[in-house]
Every structure is written in structure tokens, then in C-alpha cells.
Amino acid sequence: MKYLNRNMWRIGALGATFVLASAGATLAQEKAVTIGLTSDPSHLYPLAGEELSSNIMYYHLYDALVSRSPELEFGPGLAESWENVDDVTWRFKLREGVTFHNGNAFTAADVVYTVEKARASIRPDLVANVASVKAVDDLTVEITTPKPYAVLPNDLAELLILDEEYTDQTGDEKMDLMPMGTGPYMLEEWIKEEKLVLTAFGDYWGGAPAIQTVTFRPITNPATRTAALLTGEVDVIQDLAVRDVDRVKSEDRFQVITRPSLLNVVLAMDTREKSPTIEGKNPMTDQRVREAIARAIDMDAINKIVMNGLATPSAQFVPEAHLGFVDGMDFREMYPVDIEKAKELLADAGYPDGFTMTLDATNNRYVNDAQIAQALASMLAKINVNLELNIMPKSNFWGYIRVPTENSSLIMSGWDVPSGDAGSMYGALFYSRDKKEGYGQVNRGSYSNAEMDALLDKADSTPDIAKRDEYLQEATKILMADIPMIPMHYEQDVYAARKGVTLVPRVDKFISAFEMDVD
């Protein structure tokens, strides 16, 4: 009997599907797109961890109070508007009539809940600049910061709002599999490592997206990803392999879409008196030595030979249009490649015969990272700075180079600032260590400059965003002169798609189906 019942149900469901499908067909052509990603997401719960494929899914399923455009402009999201009540208090007016996928209304209580939830989770950093949060009424939230903090809304663009009732009932662990947000898409089906299907949320406050069904397929192997595009199994792929670019371009059916990412690959130099891999006094305490190293590195050559032209040499530590970017200032123009000058600088500093140290780098984190490290070694050898390469997978790397850096003298890593603001990055990377909580936590070169600290303090205590920009620009100028770190290049994101797909590449690398269309 049980068996029979189940089958009856199935037949009913089948019938219903059929009716729905034919009804849909008469209304409009269903638009669907299949996207080949480099990996399967780990989870669908925004507070469970941080990793690109998961991030992409979070932003389809959930919304934040503040939205972030493909160009990193911040605008209204679940909050329609916000204003400063005083230097440290922000009042957010929430959007009316927003519902979660389960039909629950979105209210101020959900915001309060999400902040508290984040604080106790693996991602407390999301609310690090939030001191308190309070629901004034159903559609008004007041958030205070520990000190004046002009870019709070930018931070909040990363805090995706949960449904209090549903999340509490479901529990953290199941939230990984059963997401519930207000986002433009709902989860239809997730078969791990096989496919993740999203369908458009009909009641989305931002209007229904053009594409009704999105299928994400994880295809790890780059060659297979290209093949899947060529055979038409997927419409779009992420991270087209550098060597396949010409092959895909050669066919009329396809398009290759590129854009510089936010990820700045950098070289951090130890500035302590005694550095772990250098015998005797650490030469890099001297600005002249750091400048010599900068002048010996030919970024254009690395870009051409190692990166096949698919990188953008970085002018500064943050990309253009970020708070803190100084217009017209270019690291490469300030310190053009000049081996003779570099040798002179080294001799002036008292190291005519150069020195030896170890370079720590990854081999599976950045595009062609191990090859870049090798190129650096051969370039610095020209000024007798000998690099011993210590290359490891990223799972070892982050622990190995942990602050206080007990192992490293020279580290190649990468930084991006999705908040569009140099402040948080400078505070973490260049503020004197152990001076102030929450600052200098990844200052791996132990750089310390009182002027720098003072500027960052000022920037972090003004509620005026223009003032903040000014202070951060001052800080940028100091860094460009002092060179505690060498900015190398921004990686280029490369997508490929069949013609007829409109893809808006985002600076934050998030592929978004709601900004996409197909003919």
C-alpha cells in the first residue's frame, strides 16, 4: 500500500510538472544557462567559510543590506537607504515587502540575528567593525561602530542576511545544504561534484532575473572545461586556460571575456633587524636595498613570458578607484627596471656582493605562481641577491608564513580588497604589529612606521569619507616611497562563453547569473 501511494504521488507530480511545463512554454521561452566552474562549492551557508565557488552561490541565494555592482560600486540592497545619526551610529531603512524564499517576511529582527550569528561563527571578521545592532522598528536598524568608520556600508555588502526562524530551526550544519535567503535564485538541486541547479525566485524584490534556470557544473580540469564549452555541454566557463585562449578565439561560435581582477600579487620583504633566512644583519631594513630589489624585477617580462600577457602590472597596492588610490602614481614609473642603479644602491647600503635569502611562495594559489617565483630568482640573481626557493601548496603556506613570521624573509602572496577601500588592507598589512588590536595582524614584514600608524588611525576615526580617502592617499605615498612591499601584478580573469551569452565580468570574480542574459 505504501508502495502504491508513493507511485500515485509520483504520477501526480509528473502530471503537475507536465502541466506546469506546458503552461510555461506558452508564456515565454524559458531561458537557461549552464556554467562550468573550477570547483564545486563547499557549502551554501554564508557563515560557513570563504572560498570562491561558495561565494558565487551565496550571492545568488542571499542578499546583503548593501549591494555591490560588477564595478564595485556600493548601492542599496536590502536596505533602501542609510544615514549617519552621529559619528558612530548608522540608521538603515530596510526595504519593504521583501520575502525569503519560504515566504517569511524580511524584517529588522533578521538583521540583528544575522549579526549575532556571524559573531559566533567562523566568520566574525564580517562584523568586526560592528559594535552593536538594534532593531528600531520592523524596517529600521541602527548599527553602531566602535569608532567613527566611514566605510561601514562597504563592509556590510559582505554580510548576507539570514532568515532567523528558518536558520534557527534548520541548524548551521543543514544550512550548508538547505539555504534560505532573499536572493534572486533558489536552490533547486545540488548533487555534489555533479551539478548545482538554481531557479529564479519569482518574488524577488529586484525584479525577476532574465535567466530562469542556472546549472553550475564543477569541472576541475582546465582542458576538460574547454572541451565542455567546445562541445556545447556548458555555455560559459570560468578560468579559461591561458593556452586555450587562441583555440577558443579561433572559432566564431565563441567569445573570450577578460578583465583585470582585484587580486594584487605582491612581494613582502622582512624589515626586522634579524631575518630568519638571512645571515647577519637583515639588509632589507635599508630602503635602498628594498628599492634595489624593486628595480631588479622586470614585471613586463614576467607578464609576457610567464603570464602570456594575461596580467596587468599593478601601479599601487590597491586598484584604481579604490579609496586610497593616488591618481597618476605608478610604482613602475617610480622604480623602472635598472640593474646598474640597483647594484649601486646595494653597494651604497653596504652590500656590494649582495646576499642570500629564501623566497616562500605557493604552487597552487595564484596563476603560474611557481613559475613567477623562478623568474624572480633569476632576475634578482643579476644583482647578486640569491633566492633559495621554498615553494609549497597553499594548505601549508598560510600556516607557514603566519605572523609573527618565524620562517620567512621574502614572501610572495596576493591581496584583494573587495570593500573598495585601502584602509582595512593597510591596517592589516602595514600597521605596526602588536600596537593595537585588530591591526598589523598580517604584517609579515614587521614594517613599522609611526607616521603610517597615525594616518591609519586618523582614517579610521573620521566619519567623513573624503577625509578618509585623503589620509589613505597619504599612506599610499609613504608606502610607495618606503617600499615595504612590492606590488607586482593583477591577475586577469578569463572567461569563455558561446556567442549569444551576455556575461558581465565582475571585479570580485563572482559569476552572477542575474547580471547575465542569453539569446
Add this chain to the structure above:
Amino acid sequence: MFGYLLKRLIQMLLVLWVVSVVVFMMMSFTGDPVFMVVPIDATDAEIAQARRILGLDQSLIVQYWKFLTSLLQGDFGHSYVFRQPAMTLILERLPATVEMVLVAMVLAIVFAIPLGVYAGANPNGRLSRAIMSASLLGISLPGFWVGMVLIYLFAVNWGIFPSSGRGDTAEVFGFRISLVTWDGWHHIVLPAVTLSLGTMAILLRMTRAGMMEVGRQDYMKFARAKGATRRDVLYKHGLKNALIPVVTIFGLQLGDLIAFATITETIFSWPGMGKLLIDSIYRADRPVIVVYLMLVAVIFVVINFLVDLVYTLIDPRITLK
């Protein structure tokens, strides 16, 4: 027989325990899982909080003890990355791997045994030489290369088979199986062929060597003199005696393919458990790796046991003690 089973069981438990200790201790060298889940500019406090939530704030010995005690209660631990039970993660992906391996092994046997017998019986024939050269290719060509070539030819160029993925599945006894749908078969052909080539070549060469060995035995000549047909002599008298080493290798290969079909799975984006292992190693996801390798140990022990059983069927002189 009962004593034999008991001995086997104790052996297996011992193997499992050793595997768990070795893997657990080794994993402390492969990186810190905390850094795989926190943002790179996380503060010390944030890292400490993540460590606490993941249960990584205790010493490795304590962690192992916790792992072992919960293991005895049937809890295999939670993945740090996926936050799901490690065993569930693996079992979810097991059917995909097993079905691909089974198809590959069937393909290997169907081609390897007859061809091997033929090549062994006619060692100098032109066809035999061709078979042997081909088998040499099968052994020496790396799987990822074969896979890429097959994708290039059969998917991209000719469009006969899909390049990747598993296709439609249907539920059979609670498992999602793709061997019951047409689309599923369509998807499994290329990866299964890729996976089978190496094993096929090895089985073929073992069969041939065995056949050549028994071909010199007197009983083969007697059988022929008795008037048995050539076919009967080869398959009933010869093959049966040549088969023992082939069965051994078959067992080892079967275990090997189930455990480490990783490369083929990666090339064809086959959602099996080999890919899970690689991802987990990259992310230092200790519980998944430990449970995975323990499961692999179980598979090997069971297969070896089955192989021993098969021995007794092929050769009545062998008994299990």
C-alpha cells in the same frame, strides 16, 4: 573456515587501526585546515575562534583520542571544510566510482582474457604480436593523456560522447545509479574505457604468460592426445591453471581502481570519491582523508579475502586455513 574468518577480521581491525594512526599523525604535516576556511587577513582572535569551532584547538593526541572514541560509537567525524559527516561525503560519491570501475573491469576482462589466451597459444603469430604491442601501449600511456585524447576525438571532434559529467541517474535501492539510464551509459563509456586500458593490458599479459607456461605442461599434451578439442584444451585445461596469478592481479587492480580512480575522475569531472580525496588533501581536511583511507583499507582487505575464496574455486587443492 571460521577460524580463518576470525583471523582475517582481527587482521583487518589491526590494519585499520594502524592506518588511522599513521594518517592522523602524517596529516599534521600537510597543512593547517584553519587557514583554508578563514580569510587570509583574519586576526588571531578570529583564527582562534575558528579553531575552537572546528575542534582544532586541542593537541593532535587529544584530537586522535576523540576521533577514535567517537569512531567506536559509529561517528566518523566531520569534515572541516564541508562540515558534513565525513562518511556521508564519501558514501555519497562511492556509487559513481564503483560503477565506473565495474564497467572498466568488465571491459578489461572481456577483452583481456580471450586475447591473452590467443596470444599465449600462438606466441609467434602476427596477430599475437600486434596484440602484445598494443598492450604495451596500454601499460605505458598515462591515463590523463589517454583521457584527453579520447575527449578530443570522441567529444570535441566527432561529438559522439559527452566530454564530462555523469548524465542522468535513477535511484536503485537508495543509491543513485547511472547504469540504468541511456544517458548514464552515454556518459560512462569514455571514462570507463580510459580507466580500463591499463588493467586490460596487465591482465592480458598475465594471461598470456600463464598460458605459455601451462602450454608446456604434459597434461596439456595428454588432453590434446585424448582427443579434446583445441578450444577445450585451452579454456578448460589451460586457462583454469593459468588463472591463479591473473585473479590475484585482478583483485589488486580492482582495489586500486576503486581507491585511486582519481585522475580519470578529474579528467572527466566524474563525481566520484577520488576527486574528494584530492580536494581534501589540498584543503588539509583531515577527517575525510582518514576515513577515506580507512575505507580503502577495508576494500583491499575484503577484496583480498574474496580473491582467496576464488582460488579455492579454481583450484580445489587450495584450502583456506
